[in-house]
Amino acid sequence: MLPVHLDGSPSALTRLKDALADALGGGPAVLPFTDPALRDAMAPDEPAEPGTAVVIATSGSTGAPKGVLLSARALTASAEATHARLGGPGHWLLATPAQYIGGLQVLVRSLLAGTTPVLLTGTGFRPDDFAAAAAKLEGSPRYTALVPTQLVRLLDDGGAGLAAARTFDAIVVGAAATPPALRERAADAGVRIVPAYGMSETASGCVYDGFPLDGVRVDVDGDRIRIAGDVLAHGYRLRPDLTAESFSDGWFTTSDRGIRHEDGRIEVLGRADDMINTGGVKVSANAIERCLCAQPGVRDACVVGVPDPEWGEAVVALVVPRGEHGDLRAAVRAELGAAATPKRIEFGAELPLRGPGKVDRAAVRNRFGSISNG
Structure with missing residues (x-):
């Protein structure tokens, strides 16, 4: 070789x-x-x-x-x-x-x-x-x-x-x-x-x-x-x-x-491991990301689940803004329901990457830790 x-x-x-x-x-x-x-x-x-x-x-x-x-x-x-x-x-x-x-x-x-x-x-x-x-x-x-x-x-x-x-x-x-x-x-x-x-x-x-x-x-x-x-x-x-x-x-x-x-036509819904089980309800991180990215003033987003004592996993999102944006949690709630609504949203200049264009979800998850200690 x-x-x-x-x-x-x-x-x-x-x-x-x-x-x-x-x-x-x-x-x-x-x-x-x-x-x-x-x-x-x-x-x-x-x-x-x-x-x-x-x-x-x-x-x-x-x-x-x-x-x-x-x-x-x-x-x-x-x-x-x-x-x-x-x-x-x-x-x-x-x-x-x-x-x-x-x-x-x-x-x-x-x-x-x-x-x-x-x-x-x-x-x-x-x-x-x-x-x-x-x-x-x-x-x-x-x-x-x-x-x-x-x-x-x-x-x-x-x-x-x-x-x-x-x-x-x-x-x-x-x-x-x-x-x-x-x-x-x-x-x-x-x-x-x-x-x-x-x-x-x-x-x-x-x-x-x-x-x-x-x-x-x-x-x-x-x-x-x-x-x-x-x-x-x-x-x-x-x-x-x-x-x-x-x-x-x-x-x-x-x-x-x-x-x-x-x-x-083949539609990719996301990774099999991107499902977040929050309060017994499974929600798709990919679907939430699509909803967030469709909002005015949002350039990119990464959604993950983090440990939570009440919900098992809590939905959280790291968002990269590109201008003024509205109530992002309300937008997700209106389109995908209460279970999919992020418990916490943080903003950053960019998403952490591993390789060419692939988001480092582990780094995003580590950033949030858990809702109870965050």
Whole structure:
């Protein structure tokens, strides 16, 4: 296995692109990383599992290190299906970290398209830097992939970054849910976004704007989303037990709840573990977040349950405002009922993140502690 340390420099991304091209052609498996501890957890000195082209190392939602095994076939199937859905092979701007599957797939798509990606380097995400990078992108169609937080920053800035965003034929938005209010803001601003649902185990987004990509099958078993197709990973690094739990008979069982509408559209309702049992009533954190984000003056929100001596779990919310807002508790009560109404709402400049655009719910929960001691 070939570890590639991504230190934010263009040369590191070039090394990764070259190693990735080799791996897709049958060369050594690639392990992109920034955290040495996460690299070591993947045991890079031990041989990679057969058929592995890339190992995506992640801390996972519980913080336990996990390595997703992706074959050249899975990566290629994902990239080709993406181009087919978007309108053909194109020119890509890499604007998300390449150690995660969303960023890595930008490199795969570029390799298959025979185009040279433009790399947004450095730390943080600044609209002016995005505009400067976009200006270097030659040819068409023009694509990039962002997380919702980045899209919000472009829309809020309203300057050169937003003007650059308007020049893309499609911006794939993934890694976290795209709230309806954010979709409307993007459309009103003339930015063509494609909300995507997927994960490392599906070689990046596999459901675009609610509909599976070509070659991808999605089933809702009870309320749990299952996925099949060539885009699937073939297991977890050195964890046959986890592999057996999640992969069976060609299907990957996700941790997400969803429903299938009559027209075939898949609606993701949130993680199976986002249900909060408060006073014996189960409420969805995702539904409360959507309600909060739909209110004027709210940019983002994270809802969690915290221990409470009276209710078992109490609903609390961390909200990122973007102006004056009304009575948020009243808005939730009116739409979702008393049980879903947050017992406490705090405000912050941003939500804590782990990875590209994924909210660190554990950090939010720790911030609140419990209602009794808060």
